[in-house]
Amino acid sequence: MKRLAVFGSTGSIGRQTLDVARNFPDWFKVIGLAAGGNLELLEQQVAEFRPELVYSTALERKSPRRTRSSQIQSRFAPMEEIAAHPDVDIVVVATSGKAGLSPCFAALRAGKPVALANKEVLVMAGDLATAEAKHTGASIMPVDSEHSAIWQCLRGEQAEIERLILTASGGPFRGLPAVELAKVTAAEALRHPTWIMGRKVTIDSATLMNKGLEVIEAHWLFSVPYANIQVVIHPESMIHSMIEFVDGSVKAQLSYPDMHLPIQHALSYPDRLPAQYVPRLDFARTARLSFETPDTGRFPCLALAIEAGKKGGTYPAALCAADEVAVGAFLEGRIGFTGIPLLVEAVLGRHSGIKHPSLQEIMEADARAREDAASIIGAEKL
Numbered sequence: 001m002k003r004l005a006v007f008g009s010t011g012s013i014g015r016q017t018l019d020v021a022r023n024f025p026d027w028f029k030v031i032g033l034a035a036g037g038n039l040e041l042l043e044q045q046v047a048e049f050r051p052e053l054v055y056s057t058a059l060e061r062k063s064p065r066r067t068r069s070s071q072i073q074s075r076f077a078p079m080e081e082i083a084a085h086p087d088v089d090i091v092v093v094a095t096s097g098k099a100g101l102s103p104c105f106a107a108l109r110a111g112k113p114v115a116l117a118n119k120e121v122l123v124m125a126g127d128l129a130t131a132e133a134k135h136t137g138a139s140i141m142p143v144d145s146e147h148s149a150i151w152q153c154l155r156g157e158q159a160e161i162e163r164l165i166l167t168a169s170g171g172p173f174r175g176l177p178a179v180e181l182a183k184v185t186a187a188e189a190l191r192h193p194t195w196i197m198g199r200k201v202t203i204d205s206a207t208l209m210n211k212g213l214e215v216i217e218a219h220w221l222f223s224v225p226y227a228n229i230q231v232v233i234h235p236e237s238m239i240h241s242m243i244e245f246v247d248g249s250v251k252a253q254l255s256y257p258d259m260h261l262p263i264q265h266a267l268s269y270p271d272r273l274p275a276q277y278v279p280r281l282d283f284a285r286t287a288r289l290s291f292e293t294p295d296t297g298r299f300p301c302l303a304l305a306i307e308a309g310k311k312g313g314t315y316p317a318a319l320c321a322a323d324e325v326a327v328g329a330f331l332e333g334r335i336g337f338t339g340i341p342l343l344v345e346a347v348l349g350r351h352s353g354i355k356h357p358s359l360q361e362i363m364e365a366d367a368r369a370r371e372d373a374a375s376i377i378g379a380e381k382l
Contacts, residue, residue: 002267005032005053005082007103008094010041012198013117013143013259017092018045020264023277028267032082033074034095034103046074053077053085079103084110090267093118094143096200097324098366101125105359111136115266117143119201119213123309124317125362126220140221141266146214147221148262149240149253154222157245164224165242165250166214167234168294169194171206174235178298184337186330194237194257203327204301207340208294212305216316219309226310231302233292238281256281300341304348313353314365321369322347329377339382346380347372 004021008014014035021028034055035042042056054074083091083106091107092115093100100118105125107114109132116122121129122140133140142148146166154161172193173181189206190199197205204210215229240262242252255261256279264275296303301323308319326343329335335343350372354361376382 001029002027003029003031003087003089004092004267005034005085005088005090005103005107006030006092006094007034007079007083007100008036008092008096008118009033009045010035010038011094011096012201013094013263014092016259017094017115017263017267018049019277020260020267021049023275024264024268024273027273031088032077032085034079034082036095036099050074052087053082055079055082080106083107084112088112090115092143092263092267093121096120096198098124098320098363101359101363104129105132108132108136108138108140111138113139113141115141115143115263117263119144119210119217120320122217122220123213124320124366125359126216126316127312127356128359128362130220141269142217142221143259143262143266144214144217145257145259145262146241147217148265150218150222150243152253152265153241153243153251157243157251159245159247159249161222161224161243162228162246162248163244164218164222164229165244166211166218166229166231167237167239167241167291168208168211168231169205169237170233170235170292170294171208173206174233174292176298181298182336182338186333189330189337193235197259199331200324200327203330203340204323207301207337208296208299209301209305209323209340209344211294212302212309213320215306216309226306231294233294234290235292236286236289238286238289254281301344304341304344308348311353313355314357314362315348315351315353317357317362317365318348318351318353318369319344321366322373325370325373325377329382334377335382342382343373343376346376 030049032053037058039058083103093104094117104121237257308315322344326340
């Protein structure tokens with residue numbers, strides 16, 4: 001029995017994590033749940049899983065001693081306490097944005113394995129996070145389908161890696177002419193052709209920012225230089241990523257595009273559990289597997305992210321902050337779809353990086369980038 005703390009339990013990955021726990025009640029027990037403002041869904045989760053500990057930003061504002069769910073006695077606790085609690089065996093960090101930093105670092109300092117679905121932890125603070133994990137012996141287990149695929153392909157291998165090849169669906173606008181991108185609406189951008197995800201990551205997928213962030217994550221997770229990480233467009237989304245070894249051999253991980261599988265793999269590792277609730281691939285009916293080179297002219301966010309990753313220091317933190325503000329402004333109709341990369345590029349142009357920042361300096365860089373993004377939106381038409 002593995003005891004879980006799930007951060008971001010009311011989000012897309014959090015809900016699917018609880019699906020896995022629901023399907024394997026003899027394997028997983030939920031000890032802690034943490035969420036943002038969706039108190040109604042959190043209360044339903046508390047009623048079902050009866051965790052010992054619970055956190056919500058909405059509850060924090062009310063300073064409660066228990067949830068509003070009538071008879072459920074779950075103690076309110078700060079995220080750091082839940083992440084480091086001695087009864088917790090695995091910490092699932094599925095929050096969006098910088099909110100994942102605090103519980104992730106608390107878990108790593110306590111030497112606990114982290115199933116990581118939050119991109120910003122490694123993008124903003126990859127150097128610090130991997131150093132903390134090495135110091136305490138904690139493991140960071142990737143939940144993103146692409147990084148989970150690489151992790152699975154590396155299992156049992158001792159050979160030197162030549163290339164990591166991250167696949168991308170290409171998003172909903174893969175074939176759309178550049179002149180049409182400026183007309184894209186939020187509703188159109190939120191209709192991803194393959195994956196069911198949260199609003200922020202869905203927009204990031206449409207701009208290819210998501211893939212750029214994944215390149216930075218892969219650099220830190222697998223200690224591979226940026227020059228040895230490649231992105232290819234794979235619209236069928238069956239191959240989740242590949243590794244090329246020095247002898248030219250390539251290993252790929254394939255499965256039906258469903259996030260339950262990488263979540264389940266991280267939680268059950270090193271075991272594999274039967275997942276009858278997930279469809280199987282039918283190769284006889286698969287017409288083809290196709291690949292394309294990403295068009296960074298139409299989708300410049302990919303190149304912006306990789307360049308920020310190469311610069312390192314506080315540049316990736318500024319990148320994340322600018323992108324979060326840009327996506328929010330796009331969803332609110334304040335900037336256009338093509339304004340997202342323009343805003344990110346403008347913020348990065350203003351940024352004065354710190355090469356080896358502390359966590360505090362990373363957070364300060366995040367705050368400055370948000371201020372810059374807001375002022376640019378107010379002054380320019382994007």
